Amino acid sequence: MTVEVAKHRELGLTDSELELIVEKLGREPNDVELAMFSLLWSEHCAYKHSRKLLRRLPTEGERVVMGPGENAGAVDIGGGHAIAFKVESHNHPSAVEPFQGAATGVGGILRDVFAIGARPIAILDSLRFGELDSLRSRHLLDGAVRGIGHYGNSIGVPNVGGEIYFEAAYEHNCLVNAMCLGIAKQADMVRAAAAGVGNVVVLMGASTGRDGIGGASVLASAELGEGDDAKRPTVQIGDPFEESKVLECCLELLEKGLLVSLQDLGAAGLTSSAGEMASAGGVGIDLDVARVPLREADMEPFEIMVSESQERMLAVVEPDKVAAVIALCEKWQTGSAEIGVVTDSGQIRILRDGELVGEMPVEALVDGCPLYDLDPAEPQGWIYGNRATLATDASSEETLLALLASPSIASKRWAFEQYDSVVGSRTVRRPESADAAVLQIPEAGNAIAVSIDGNGRRVACDPYAGTVEAVLECAQNLACVGAEPLGLTNCLNFGNPEKPAPAWQLDQAVSGLAQACEQLGVPVVGGNVSLYNEGPEGPIYPTPVVGMVGELPDPGKACGSAFLGEGDVIALLGPFEPSFAGSELAKLRGELDTGLPRPDIAAVSAACATVRDAVREGKLSSAHDISDGGLACALAESAIAGGLGCQVDLQPLRERGCSPEEALFGEGPGGFLLSGDREALDALGATQIGVVSGGTIEIAAGDRSFTVGVGTAEGARLSLGSQAEYDGT
Amino acid sequence: MRWGVLQFPGSCDERDALQACRRTGSEARLIWHEERDLDGIDAVVVPGGFSYGDYLRAGAIARFSPAMEAVSGFAAEGGPVLGICNGFQVLCEAGLLPGALLLNESMRFTCRQLDLIAAGGERLSIPAKHGEGRYFAPDEALDALEANGQVAYRYAPGQNPNGSARDIAGVRNEAGNVVGLMPHPEHAVDPLTGSTDGLRVFEAVAAAGTAA
Numbered sequence: 040m041t042v043e044v045a046k047h048r049e050l051g052l053t054d055s056e057l058e059l060i061v062e063k064l065g066r067e068p069n070d071v072e073l074a075m076f077s078l079l080w081s082e083h084c085a086y087k088h089s090r091k092l093l094r095r096l097p098t099e100g101e102r103v104v105m106g107p108g109e110n111a112g113a114v115d116i117g118g119g120h121a122i123a124f125k126v127e128s129h130n131h132p133s134a135v136e137p138f139q140g141a142a143t144g145v146g147g148i149l150r151d152v153f154a155i156g157a158r159p160i161a162i163l164d165s166l167r168f169g170e171l172d173s174l175r176s177r178h179l180l181d182g183a184v185r186g187i188g189h190y191g192n193s194i195g196v197p198n199v200g201g202e203i204y205f206e207a208a209y210e211h212n213c214l215v216n217a218m219c220l221g222i223a224k225q226a227d228m229v230r231a232a233a234a235g236v237g238n239v240v241v242l243m244g245a246s247t248g249r250d251g252i253g254g255a256s257v258l259a260s261a262e263l264g265e266g267d268d269a270k271r272p273t274v275q276i277g278d279p280f281e282e283s284k285v286l287e288c289c290l291e292l293l294e295k296g297l298l299v300s301l302q303d304l305g306a307a308g309l310t311s312s313a314g315e316m317a318s319a320g321g322v323g324i325d326l327d328v329a330r331v332p333l334r335e336a337d338m339e340p341f342e343i344m345v346s347e348s349q350e351r352m353l354a355v356v357e358p359d360k361v362a363a364v365i366a367l368c369e370k371w372q373t374g375s376a377e378i379g380v381v382t383d384s385g386q387i388r389i390l391r392d393g394e395l396v397g398e399m400p401v402e403a404l405v406d407g408c409p410l411y412d413l414d415p416a417e418p419q420g421w422i423y424g425n426r427a428t429l430a431t432d433a434s435s436e437e438t439l440l441a442l443l444a445s446p447s448i449a450s451k452r453w454a455f456e457q458y459d460s461v462v463g464s465r466t467v468r469r470p471e472s473a474d475a476a477v478l479q480i481p482e483a484g485n486a487i488a489v490s491i492d493g494n495g496r497r498v499a500c501d502p503y504a505g506t507v508e509a510v511l512e513c514a515q516n517l518a519c520v521g522a523e524p525l526g527l528t529n530c531l532n533f534g535n536p537e538k539p540a541p542a543w544q545l546d547q548a549v550s551g552l553a554q555a556c557e558q559l560g561v562p563v564v565g566g567n568v569s570l571y572n573e574g575p576e577g578p579i580y581p582t583p584v585v586g587m588v589g590e591l592p593d594p595g596k597a598c599g600s601a602f603l604g605e606g607d608v609i610a611l612l613g614p615f616e617p618s619f620a621g622s623e624l625a626k627l628r629g630e631l632d633t634g635l636p637r638p639d640i641a642a643v644s645a646a647c648a649t650v651r652d653a654v655r656e657g658k659l660s661s662a663h664d665i666s667d668g669g670l671a672c673a674l675a676e677s678a679i680a681g682g683l684g685c686q687v688d689l690q691p692l693r694e695r696g697c698s699p700e701e702a703l704f705g706e707g708p709g710g711f712l713l714s715g716d717r718e719a720l721d722a723l724g725a726t727q728i729g730v731v732s733g734g735t736i737e738i739a740a741g742d743r744s745f746t747v748g749v750g751t752a753e754g755a756r757l758s759l760g761s762q763a764e765y766d767g768t
Numbered sequence: 769m770r771w772g773v774l775q776f777p778g779s780c781d782e783r784d785a786l787q788a789c790r791r792t793g794s795e796a797r798l799i800w801h802e803e804r805d806l807d808g809i810d811a812v813v814v815p816g817g818f819s820y821g822d823y824l825r826a827g828a829i830a831r832f833s834p835a836m837e838a839v840s841g842f843a844a845e846g847g848p849v850l851g852i853c854n855g856f857q858v859l860c861e862a863g864l865l866p867g868a869l870l871l872n873e874s875m876r877f878t879c880r881q882l883d884l885i886a887a888g889g890e891r892l893s894i895p896a897k898h899g900e901g902r903y904f905a906p907d908e909a910l911d912a913l914e915a916n917g918q919v920a921y922r923y924a925p926g927q928n929p930n931g932s933a934r935d936i937a938g939v940r941n942e943a944g945n946v947v948g949l950m951p952h953p954e955h956a957v958d959p960l961t962g963s964t965d966g967l968r969v970f971e972a973v974a975a976a977g978t979a980a
Contacts (some may be wrong), residue, residue, distance in 0.1 A: 464957075595960055
């Protein structure tokens with residue numbers, strides 16, 4: 040057993056997990072079986088440190104068509120159609136090789152969506168890097184943006200939105216979360232459960248190579264550290280052209296009713312897809328690795344079973360339809376091979392040319408991994424450090440320009456212009472033109488809106504409140520375009536759950552997510568957990584990323600964030616109580632500390648409903664949620680977008696007890712910045728604070744009053760490109 | 769009027785082009801890349817995307833497809849052909865249009881709504897999105913294009929997104945029945961998505977065919 044001990048640990052299994060495997064098999068696993076167990080029992084596949092927590096999340100709702108456990112969640116959009124969506128991380132691959140890591144992150148999430156029979160119609164991405172004065176961060180940013188563009192642009196799915204934050208806590212371990220939405224006829228949707236003893240298992244798409252061996256276990260389920268360059272072979276290489284062909288082929292196969300079920304090959308490759316299909320269907324599967332088309336002839340059975348080569352799909356097909364399936368694959372010039380058969384054995388059996396090389400009960404392999412309780416402990420104080428880059432006595436004007444130029448707040452145009460946002464003819468609101476992306480759905484006669492949010496710094500200050508805020512921000516973004524939330528997906532990016540502080544952050548965050556979803560009545564239809572996001576300096580900011588999808592009847596009525604009309608009244612709505620806690624300004628001043636005010640979810644929800652209705656009735660000129668950088672930044676953003684200035688007096692906020700500076704730059708959930716007709720805003724109960732006019736932003740805030748030109752503010756806001764492409768060191 | 773829209777493996781904008789053709793009030797159908805039969809087709813769109821992955825040089829493989837052979841014959845007989853983005857690249861590779869498309873000056877893919885100036889002076893708001901869209905031809909050839917009135921579209925002053933020579937966004941052949949441009953008129957046919965100016969491009973091509 041001594042030799043085996045080293046091997047299983049190398050593969051990421053603990054001694055007690057190996058003992059459990061031996062017990063379940065009634066013998067020692069051989070190399071093939073050990074490799075397969077190590078992957079399916081990894082954190083990445085088994086969610087062994089998070090599954091118990093995730094049970095807290097509400098997953099039911101009358102519009103839910105598919106919930107957690109499928110390749111993607113889906114909600115009813117009307118007209119017999121559903122919108123499928125999911126967000127997934129590709130953090131560690133991107134930290135090791137950003138271009139391919141991010142590209143294959145997009146490829147993977149696309150496959151999740153078309154695996155259920157939905158045509159992908161939009162991509163969004165949520166990215167986190169270290170500060171841009173770091174060469175490494177600029178390298179990771181550039182590579183990730185190019186990779187996302189390379190894959191999404193080539194495959195013809197528009198990238199309609201997203202967010203990027205830059206914080207030192209992500210210096211070593213960047214985050215790349217990709218979200219995809221797809222549209223499906225509900226009648227054509229397919230689940231990932233194998234069924235029908237004697238049915239044929241067909242592997243479609245690319246051939247299988249040695250790329251991505253052990254990605255889920257060695258790379259995704261361990262901390263990053265020294266020697267990560269040596270992990271490059273565990274990063275997969277993407278081929279969007281192959282994916283484009285497989286996508287079209289799969290959708291045509293499903294439309295023609297030729298498949299029993301379909302599953303993508305992602306983390307843990309064939310092992311995971313075959314195992315999960317068998318488990319979901321309560322059947323067994325026999326696979327013959329000699330029938331798998333290979334890129335290298337001498338691959339070992341275990342390598343074939345765990346390879347994470349991209350652009351592959353696994354289908355279960357009735358025997359009399361196999362010829363038609365293969366013919367369609369040939370039409371689309373993509374691969375297909377009959378590699379196995381559905382059995383009633385309850386076993387996954389791996390054969391090589393008919394000779395048995397591995398045999399495991401499906402139950403043990405897929406569902407047998409022990410689930411662990413966390414051992415959480417709240418850290419004492421602020422554990423992430425502070426770095427002051429702005430003097431506390433900077434003038435209001437300097438402060439605003441510094442905030443607008445802060446890469447987390449600055450316009451992300453430099454990034455999103457590298458993505459095709461218009462292909463597909465659905466994009467009614469493009470990136471940064473409104474708070475949420477809006478896509479028309481002629482199939483159902485309406486439109487959807489989507490937003491992705493998650494400010495890790497605020498979650499670090501208070502994991503519960505910060506996560507509630509992430510959900511509220513999504514809901515507010517949707518309200519600004521007149522959309523009602525239908526469902527939510529999430530990606531929980533956290534540190535090592537075996538350590539007390541990240542465990543506590545995760546526990547608190549899941550509670551916040553559950554509470555916010557419960558109170559807003561938004562079901563969680565899917566998600567992904569990415570743990571062990573740590574570098575040598577410690578864990579990342581805890582970063583739950585929330586993607587929310589909503590419905591609106593008339594996309595033409597969706598408000599933008601830009602001021603539109605000279606003379607329009609500017610007003611505030613919602614329970615906005617700005618403070619410096621966790622704010623961008625507190626960061627720039629090096630004054631971050633723990634603690635956030637507890638959000639009033641019900642009050643924010645009510646404000647969302649008011650704004651949503653007003654937008655739908657066409658009563659507003661603009662709607663924008665007050666977020667990073669506070670009200671002054673929100674005003675500047677609306678002014679810049681519209682090319683119009685404003686005169687504003689913040690006295691009403693000061694009457695709520697804010698200092699002039701808090702009123703200007705303080706942050707907190709619940710605030711909407713609206714513009715429009717005076718009577719309409721009055722009728723909403725909004726608080727008037729000023730008027731749209733001229734070419735300067737003039738803000739009266741006691742002794743911090745100031746004026747700045749819209750052009751000057753725009754210059755600061757458009758500075759991301761020069762910071763990202765700075766070629767010094 | 770019946771449009772045919774080519775579909776290669778890796779095409780991205782063919783469905784959008786199909787819809788755009790229909791919005792001009794015409795019929796339209798997809799033409800699979802292995803088809804050679806253009807019977808009943810009055811005008812052809814070679815659409816945008818990444819035909820065959822474009823891993824070699826944009827459009828370099830698609831030009832050899834059976835459908836492109838048919839399009840060459842169709843164009844030689846005066847049939848109207850519109851190449852958009854990747855389609856423009858394919859038409860240049862096929863020798864149906866002069867010049868070549870190089871990597872953008874920025875070395876980055878760029879997606880942006882911008883203004884085009886049509887040969888007649890009309891200003892059109894149309895999105896451009898490409899990584900290899902920098903129009904290039906030798907100076908003498910550019911002089912000849914301008915002298916012959918073959919520059920179909922230019923980027924409005926200050927809006928050239930890729931470093932194209934003389935702000936050229938699109939060109940036509942000498943006969944005038946084959947037109948290619950980098951920006952995407954098929955993504956400017958619906959007021960909801962930003963503009964309907966792209967319809968003018970389809971109409972101009974259809975008219976050129978009718979004249980021929």
